[in-house]
Amino acid sequence: MSSFKGIAPDFIDSKYEGGIKVFLESTEDVRIFSDHWFSHYQDKISFESAEDGSNKGGGGCNAVLRKVKEAENQQLTAYGIVDRDKLLGDDDKQDIFWETDDVKFHASSPYGQNIHVLRRWEMENYLLKPEAFRAELQCRSSNPPEISTGTLLNHEDDLIKLTAFSTVLAKKSISAPDEGFGRAYSGESLHTALNNYLSSSKITLESSEFSKDINQISAFTNNEENPDMRWDKLSRILDGKRALYKFCSIFHREYKLGGFQFVNEVKGCLANRIASKRELLDEELCTTIERFAESR
Template sequence: MPSFKEIESGNITSYYTGGIKVFLESSDDLYIFQNIWFSDVLDKVRFESVSDEDGASGGCSKVVKAVDESNQQDISAFGVVDRDSLFSDQSPSKEVFWEKDDEEFRKAQPFGDRVHVLRRWEIENYLLKPEAISKIVSDLQLREISSDEVVVEIASIEDDLVFLSAMVLHCVANKKVTPSDKFGSGKEGVDLKEVIERHLCVQSESLDGEIEKIRSFAESKLGHERWDSLNRVLDGKRCLNRLKDLLNISFKKNEERGFLATAVKNLGLIDSELKEFIQRLH
């Protein structure tokens, strides 16, 4: 199985006459990659989702399987999986999730050299750029809000975001049912902790280990830099739901992803990690 480096030494599009496949976990991921962020490479790269017929995420294991099966058939294929996949039963190294150094994280390649593990929890995290959020709020004529003010708003709910993400990691690690993305909606602070404690049937102190590790990503950082660092290890969907409520943004089902993804592209804010990954393919 050739690596990126080996393929880069030649012409990747001629190496595989069928072009390159990139498997993604969900139909939402597919829409963002194919229709918004990387539509300019569709002559060389074919994005595919491993989600089921209902659109539910196919998950890491299906991506890995699709990549392996395609390459066994001499079809050049790569995959993209969420960072939180490192907590799945299929992950050979859960500790990689807590790696802070980007280069060390990239080199770990727990699912092989053809499966790219996102540096952030999931695709939603790449949408949560303060500048993009600021533009969306302004475009919807809700109110004028600067990206700096967005960061201040996010900081006001940081504790809740950290606590919710720690809850998810605890559930996965202990094979407990993970509640829906909107779990605890309308609750904050002490009230949110009580709801989480009842769900987990444990005291909130049981999450201290996960909370400390999450917070370590933002140690001694402030403002935009703090959010960018924390955003690597926070549950993206829960963050998005909380921010919508906080800023009083109303969308049709899943519409916010398209709006934010478009704003991210138009503002030139597509994460360099993703751009570099796609560039290595063609």
């Protein structure tokens, strides 16, 4: 009988079953991957959260790296998926964060072959599909507003500004406000709200740091004029949580649609809409999970 002596408790079942663990940053990510999108891989892959509850040292992303390293040290098969924004916290990897070419981005493998860095900012970005929003609105209203890619792009300037707000704070290690901060503001009122928050840090949206990041974010659209392609490119680099809060606020406040104030509930609903129309699920995720499964 094989001995489990020296095997960490988290990996005993993998040693016994010969299965593959894929560590994700949070229990919410696990719920979306395991319950909504990739349940058909449950005989090959066990999706598990790397959260330890402490939220120290960078949170789930660092825990994912640690868990995969522990598995490698014990000759076990494990992979990890981390958000793109993890790269912002590593000074020597920030250039990779700003890489607009997806092929070059993935070829960089900044944390090794067993760690997949999402090409979009974080998991919420994969939910920002106009078709998914439209299907959810149709379910919640007898006379829903017509939602198109153009509807989302109408808020492009605000979303870019919110994202630059996040990137500058992250690079300067300044504490960020809650994810819903700024969701009810737009245009000049959003500009004022962000500057008010930054006032204690003695930086403003007019600073060269913000201008630089706004230009780098805008570069992801590459002057694309086709709305669908423009949104697909831009949504790679947006702060996904802030964008989702922004849209949920718009649907709830401006369109008077109930339920959109409960953002965590909306995440599950959008994940379901995407699962029901598999073509909405990013090919990047499908290819990555297939690669992990075939490594067994």
